[in-house]
Amino acid sequence: MIRITFIGAGSLGFTRGLVRDILTFPILQDSTLVLMDINKERLEFARKSVQSLIDKGKYPAKVEATMDRKEALKGANAVICTILQGGTDVWRYDIEIPKKYGINTNIGDTRGPSGIFRAVRTIPVMLSICRDMERYCPDAILLNYTNPMAMLCHAMQRKTRIRVTGLCHSVQGTATMLANWINTSMDRITYVCAGINHLAWFIEFKKNGKDAYPLIRKAIMKKKEIYMEEIVRNELFLHLGYYVTESSGHNSEYNWWFRKRPDLIKKYCTHGTGWNPGKYAFILNEYLKTEKTWKNEIQKWFKQGAPMSLERGHEFAAYIINAFCGGEPYIFNGNVPNTGIITNLPYGACVEVPVLANK
Structure with a gap:
């Protein structure tokens, strides 16, 4: 049975959408979906959301939830990472401190002072996840949605043996x-x-x-x-x-x-x-608003019967996992080392290019 692990499953929007997509593929419909997060309350909401999708689609899939990352990774075929290291209470300083010195930041998740400090904070955690994967699921693929994408993937691709690519919907x-x-x-x-x-x-x-x-x-x-x-x-x-x-x-x-x-x-x-x-600080302000309302919104969603279309969305992850597990090969834009693919960017840099996924 295929085992798909979500690290940072408390990212409820991502988790619900990705699970919905995964379950549209026949060979993945009896998967075990393992949810892991450090926030117990968010994790339970994620588990209930996924179970609701399984019930609604009458899929044979199973869902497990744990706060133990090593337990979550044991035997995984694919791992999806959607963490935010430090949360908004820490992240806000990436935006607010540079502003004092004249740097007006909109997002701050890719480059500049904000992106660099976010990378410094997140790279050790990502490498730790990869080390656990090397021990508990060395043949699994890691699909990363966490930013700063290029810096994180570059670090993981240089320092670990795990097959990893970064995904973005842009x-x-x-x-x-x-x-x-x-x-x-x-x-x-x-x-x-x-x-x-x-x-x-x-x-x-x-x-x-x-x-x-x-x-x-x-x-x-x-x-x-x-x-x-x-x-x-x-x-x-x-x-x-x-x-x-x-x-x-x-x-x-x-x-x-x-x-x-x-x-x-x-x-x-x-x-x-x-x-x-x-x-200025657009996404940070959106996150700060959501922190005040997310619990009421998810409870409201459950009271309404957890409405959600079962039609496949446009994220790459489910297509890649399907291809990796024996389904139809799939071409997507992923983040990989530059082995001469883009000749006017440094060799070995992390680039986003068309990639073929297959078994």
Whole structure:
């Protein structure tokens, strides 16, 4: 029986969505789903959520919950990591302290002072997880969703024997957004995307086999509502000719010209209509709000009968696990060592490129 372990299962949104996706694959429907978290209350809510999905779909899967990481990893075929090391009480200082010295941060989970300190805090924990995997499930794959993605994966890929890749939804999310902008469906779109996590570029984006960039440029330049949806990313595209993954807020950090003065922040990072235009401490503030409401929200969800579609979502993890366990091979964008794949980035750096998953 296939055993899939979730480290950081108290990330309730991620856990519910990933379990739903996993259970849509026939060869995974009788899996044992092992949930592990250091927060007992969140872990119990996660267990109840997963059991609700199993019951709703009438799947033969089983769910286990434990606060013992080593116990959770024993015999695992695949491990999914969604931890936030230190929690928001610690993470907030990554954002607030640099602000005192003039560094206005939107997300702070990738690079800059905020990303570096987050990496320093998280790398030892990730390596510890890998050491436990080397002992208790050495043949398992590790799918990481924790940021800063490139730094964490680089450390794990250099220092452990575990097969690990990092996953992000910014590639498929951006591709879908661009398809919508040119009024087409994803089944007509093909693309090649490569770079660094949160800063990967669509070096090809085609509709029905033809270059779709002229259509995208026309949509951005002619329709104000499209330009306003992603101001920073659209400016980058209009100047560079290629579209980049992740939000305008993220990219305003990676291209600091957009954040170097208050007037530029106001012009480019406050008026966008997308999910993250670039306001200061955006995600931190969202997390702080959620900490006050998450318990009531999950209890309300249960009282309503735990409504949730059983249709598969767009995250890569379930497809990869299905392929790894003998299902259909799957191509996804993952974070792997650069072995000459991208020639103008350092050899050995962690890059986000198309990857083939199979048994």
